[in-house]
Amino acid sequence: MSKVKVLLVDDEVEFATTLAERLNIRGFETTACFCTEDALALIHAKDIPDVVLLDLKMPRMDGMETLKEIKKYNPTIEVIMLTGHGAGVPLSAVGSEKHGAFDCVMKPADINELTSKINQAMVKRQNAINKGEGE
């Protein structure tokens, strides 16, 4: 079985590289990008990830705009937002639900919670692909 491809987009280089390494130890194939432009370029170059972990607050093009772009390009790519927001963080609180984000995880994230959400997102993507959506 092929590895789940994760694209991690966060402008905090040390955070992104460390988390990517930890996800790879857990069997994912993770690529870290430090700006949204690079992430979108990668996706447009047909290096399609299964799941994108996307920081909400980033310079220039923020996470929400990037989420819209990714979903417009390929709606089966599942996106999990990472946020430093306060209380509770339901998707609606950061406004990403209506743009198709799979879920939202608060920083600092728990690695087990994160891997569980990635796996759930992957199931959703696989179901969508099986139904012939998006790809």
Next chain:
Amino acid sequence: MKPQTMDRLRKMQLAFVGKLMAGLSHEFKNHLAIIKELNGLIEDLLLLEEPGQTTNSERYKKIISGINERIAQAAEMCRFLSGFSHRMDQPLSSLSITDVLQEKIYLLRRFARQKQVDLISSFEEDLPVIYNDPSLLQFAIFCIIWPALELMPEGGRIMITVARKGDSAEIIVNLVGALKRPEDDTPWEDMLPEVLQILGAGLSRSIDQEGNEEVVVKISSIDSSYSDDN
């Protein structure tokens, strides 16, 4: 300066403080996230090693666990600080009284600990969401609790109970332990009636024979024309 201009200036000043504090708490969270991942990576790498390869591995695990606990505590502080800061973003909003007061109480806990006063809170589950000024409500509760903390003897207790009363919420603050009262109200207390008037909230106070005090604030949604009129 016109009173209206002064009032607007104060509101903007509050929003400015809130924005800077919120920004700072986000930054803290970013640093905590990095520390957490680096700590987690050390743990992962230790787990990947063959048994016996690392001396003191149990000690490392204990240290890693200690760091994780501190990160969790600091992250919780940041969460409350961030929530508290964002309350100042706009004068009026739909608010959960539980969230608003929990933030305030959390941020006052340290002061209560220093004074060796118990700060206890209890919230009914079915509280109404009200439209009012969250930052000013926090300030009103501060005007009750802060003087009590200053005047209460060690071993005193402050109990905050919030219950639903129709579309309103009743915030009951019990100050247990006779306060060493000065002759006049403290600077915070004398602001309280005015603050509650702006919030459209009711106030009643009573003191029993032992000197324990009960302060009741009844608050509901405010007319949306408030921000224009004030």
